Amino acid sequence: MRKTVLIPLIFGIAGVAVLVWLGLWQLERLAWKEGILAEIEARVSAEPVALPEVVEPGADRYLPVVATGRIGPRVLRVLVSRKQVGPGYRLISALETGGRRVLLDRGFIAVEDAIPTPEGAMTVRGNLHWPDDRLSSTPENDVAGNMWFARDIAQMAGELGTEPLLIVAREVAPPEPGVTPLPVDTGHIPNDHLSYAITWFSLAAIWAVMTGAFIWRQGRAAKGAGT
Structure with missing residues (x-):
């Protein structure tokens, strides 16, 4: 395989591999975040207790x-x-x-x-x-x-x-007329890992196409030079 093809092919494979790995990592983060959100939702909706005498912000949040x-x-x-x-x-x-x-x-x-x-x-x-x-x-x-x-x-x-x-x-x-409670939920907690994963996988596909197009052009140029 010619050097003009081998070098861009190596860079192309390496770039795709890195971008795919980043996408898979974001999917792992997505599963982790969904687990955290499920735990919070379960805690928020649990049976209420009397107001504790002593509270700890970390342990008693939600x-x-x-x-x-x-x-x-x-x-x-x-x-x-x-x-x-x-x-x-x-x-x-x-x-x-x-x-x-x-x-x-x-x-x-x-x-x-x-x-x-x-x-x-x-x-x-x-x-x-x-x-x-x-x-x-x-x-x-x-x-x-x-x-x-x-x-x-x-x-x-x-x-x-x-x-x-x-x-x-x-x-x-009794309820307050005109006042709508805004209860605690998980809507304020960002969970963008799926969109990040799609972005990385899309970049991997673009990188692969660009690498293929570059190698194809290099091949055509080499054929033209040899005729």
Whole structure:
């Protein structure tokens, strides 16, 4: 085999092999991520327990809890948007229960709607959560104007005088008119491994075609030179 064909063939095979390996690795990561998401879903939907006295953010993330208490009158508004609904606010209030004050994510309300002030005891079923809403592009919270862009637990707890502990409501009884709970789920956890795998396999196919075309052109050029 001529050197003009052998060298590009070696590079072509090596390139395809590397790209296919990257695609297979992404499929392995996909299976791993799907297992993690399944575990989280199972934990989120488990039978709720009473609010623990001591919590650990790592161990108790997504823990289903049930608590009865009164919602404080002050509300922190976190700007969010829902598909097919538009902009609105997550309502964050203090939940006073059993001598404790914790943060409660009550759910979503449209910007134009009036924020209800619940009266009497309410039973909340939800999940403990330590959300990571803040990105490099997220503005700082406008505390004075009550316009929040991220659920910064420590800062919110300081404003409302609660423990740095957030319950994200899944169900509230009696329900709050106009407030739609935004329960914890796995929708916020990215899982792009399948698209990455398709990309690598596509690049492997393109690399193989380009290598074949290059070798074919080299062969034709060599034949033309020999005639």
